[in-house]
Amino acid sequence: AMRAIEKANPEQLYGVFGDAGWTNKDRLSDETLINLIEHFSKHKLDLKHVPQDELGNAYEYLIKQFADDSGHTAAEFYTNRTVVRLMTLMADPQPGESVYDPTCGSGGLLLNAALQLKTVGKEYRTLKLYGQEINLITSSIARMNMFLHGIEDFQIVRGNTLSQPAFLENDELKTFNVILANPPYSIKAWDQKAWSTDAYGRNLWGTPPQGTADYAFQQHIHKSTDRTNGRSVVLWPHGVLFRDAEMEMRRKMIESDVVECVIGLGPNLFYNSPMEACLLICRTNKPEERQGKILFINAVDLVRTEKSISFLEESHIKTIYNAYKSFKDDDGLCKVASTEEVLKNHGNLSIPLYVSKKAITKGEEVSLTKIVNEWNKSSIQLKESIKSLITELK
Numbered sequence: 001a002m003r004a005i006e007k008a009n010p011e012q013l014y015g016v017f018g019d020a021g022w023t024n025k026d027r028l029s030d031e032t033l034i035n036l037i038e039h040f041s042k043h044k045l046d047l048k049h050v051p052q053d054e055l056g057n058a059y060e061y062l063i064k065q066f067a068d069d070s071g072h073t074a075a076e077f078y079t080n081r082t083v084v085r086l087m088t089l090m091a092d093p094q095p096g097e098s099v100y101d102p103t104c105g106s107g108g109l110l111l112n113a114a115l116q117l118k119t120v121g122k123e124y125r126t127l128k129l130y131g132q133e134i135n136l137i138t139s140s141i142a143r144m145n146m147f148l149h150g151i152e153d154f155q156i157v158r159g160n161t162l163s164q165p166a167f168l169e170n171d172e173l174k175t176f177n178v179i180l181a182n183p184p185y186s187i188k189a190w191d192q193k194a195w196s197t198d199a200y201g202r203n204l205w206g207t208p209p210q211g212t213a214d215y216a217f218q219q220h221i222h223k224s225t226d227r228t229n230g231r232s233v234v235l236w237p238h239g240v241l242f243r244d245a246e247m248e249m250r251r252k253m254i255e256s257d258v259v260e261c262v263i264g265l266g267p268n269l270f271y272n273s274p275m276e277a278c279l280l281i282c283r284t285n286k287p288e289e290r291q292g293k294i295l296f297i298n299a300v301d302l303v304r305t306e307k308s309i310s311f312l313e314e315s316h317i318k319t320i321y322n323a324y325k326s327f328k329d330d331d332g333l334c335k336v337a338s339t340e341e342v343l344k345n346h347g348n349l350s351i352p353l354y355v356s357k358k359a360i361t362k363g364e365e366v367s368l369t370k371i372v373n374e375w376n377k378s379s380i381q382l383k384e385s386i387k388s389l390i391t392e393l394k
Contacts, residue, residue, distance in 0.1 A: 079108050079182045079235065080269050082312035083277070087180055087233045088112045089321050090261075090281055095123040097177035102161040102220060104131030107142030109180040114151055129154040130176065132166045162216055163191055165200065165224075173200050173224050179232035183217040186239070190216065205249040214240050215249045222258065222282065230284040231260075237275050238264065241349035251347035254294075254339055258282040261295040261324055264351040266303030268310035276300060278351070281324075290327060294342060297323050297334040298355040332357060 093099050093113045101109050110129045117124035129151065133139035139158040146154045157166035167174040190213045195203055202223045208215040214236065221232050240246070241262065253259060261281040269277045283290075302316035312320075323334045335354045345353055 079105065080311060081108065081112075082317065083235060083265065083269050084108050084112050085116075086312060086317050086320060087235065087279065088116045089317065090279070090324060091178045091180055091231055091233045093117065093127060093178045096126045096128075098128040098130065098226075099178045099180065100130045100167070100176035100224060101180050102132055102165075102217065102224070103181055103183045104133045104142050104156060105138055105182070107131060107145040107156065109182065110142075110154065111145055111149055111151065113178065113180065115149070125152065127153065130167055130174075131156045132159055132161045134158070134160050161220060162213065163194065165220070167224075173202070173220075175224055175226045175230065177226050177230055179221050179225055179230070179234075181217070181221060181232070182235040183214070185214055185237050186211065187213045205252040208249065209245045212239075212243070212245065215246050218253070218280070219249075222253070225282070225284050227284055232280075232282045234280045234282075235270075236278055236280055237270070238278050238350070240280065241278060241351070247347055250349065251343065254342055254347050254349075257286065257291060257339060258284060259294050259339075259349070260286060260290060261297065262349050262351060263297040263320060263324070264300050265312075266300045266310065268305060268308075269303065269312070280349075292339050293327075293336050294339060294349075295324065295327050295334060295336050296349075296351050296354040298332070298351050 087109065091099075091113070093116070095117060099110055099113045101107075104110055110131050114124040114127050114129065117127065129146065131139075131142060131154070133142055133156065136158055139156055143154075143156045146156065155167075159166050165173060188211050190210075192207060192210045192213075195216055196207045197203075200223065202216070202219045204223070205215065205219055218234065218240070221234060225232055240250075259280070260283045261279070263279040263281070265277045265279065267276045268274055297320060299316070299320050302312065302319060303310050304313050304316070305311075319333075323330060327336065329335050333355070335356075337354045341354075342349065
């Protein structure tokens with residue numbers, strides 16, 4: 001039956017069930033299979049009784065449950081869905097555009113690009129979705145995720161984005177209107193030597209250190225962005241904003257005037273990780289009024305935590321999005337800095353350098369916990385800088 005499903009949908013589902021251990025009784029006993037079949041036989045699961053949206057939502061629920069049970073490894077395939085919503089709003093995909101995720105995991109970012117259009121009543125079926133994922137099982141999960149949500153125009157390819165990018169045109173990297181990504185951070189097992197002579201010209205800002213491939217992914221994303229109206233929104237740890245080992249690459253990126261906005265998010269928004277996250281938003285062709293400028297948004301306090309799970313409330317998303325759209329100073333929240341000012345700071349994009357804390361008024365209480373958290377954050381940044389410097393000296 002599973003083979004028949006694959007054959008009926010060769011472009012979307014070929015090989016999805018190939019690795020499943022249906023005959024491995026240690027992993028899937030006869031009793032378990034019988035109980036599963038009997039359970040589902042009680043329900044009518046055709047599209048007349050269960051709309052495609054509900055099937056897709058059920059699958060997303062199972063992915064989240066799997067992520068909750070996977071501990072720290074969940075970040076490798078699952079991105080906090082409230083952060084996904086914010087990223088999609090920022091990128092603003094439009095009908096007919098191409099959307100790409102070079103490290104797509106379970107496909108949440110790509111899927112939400114389509115669902116956002118559907119939610120606002122725009123034609124979502126004309127979006128062209130592209131993703132690459134190094135893990136075989138995870139790439140299969142992403143393809144099933146698209147299929148069960150009724151997404152037809154998608155390509156999810158298994159492979160290593162840095163060493164074997166999947167999407168090419170005339171032996172060059174294919175470019176996309178929108179890129180959404182949550183790359184694996186600080187990976188050490190990558191081919192740094194090959195990057196220095198990259199066949200696709202992705203080393204335009206330089207070669208990252210062996211112990212941190214973050215700017216290899218960032219340069220791949222930049223090189224894959226459409227030259228006319230391309231924009232990218234990438235979720236990173238804060239280290240990419242200030243590490244000394246990447247200073248020269250960061251400086252070249254800033255000089256190219258593609259960095260539009262840097263957003264600092266609160267702690268624990270990386271799935272099952274206490275690190276604070278940031279969004280790096282780039283645009284290949286900025287509007288004239290934004291050229292030579294970078295907007296910094298300090299949203300570290302805009303987060304809610306319940307039962308050790310952190311998320312953005314709708315009001316948080318609205319505040320951050322409105323600050324980005326208005327692109328102007330707001331005391332304590334955001335600041336527009338010139339690229340010259342940033343370059344004078346040696347290309348350091350650390351948000352506290354530009355967004356000052358709102359002045360404390362008389363009688364206002366200061367949380368000791370908040371002060372300690374700020375001190376811890378500064379300590380982490382200092383340790384990151386020292387670590388990268390030591391790596392360079394070795």
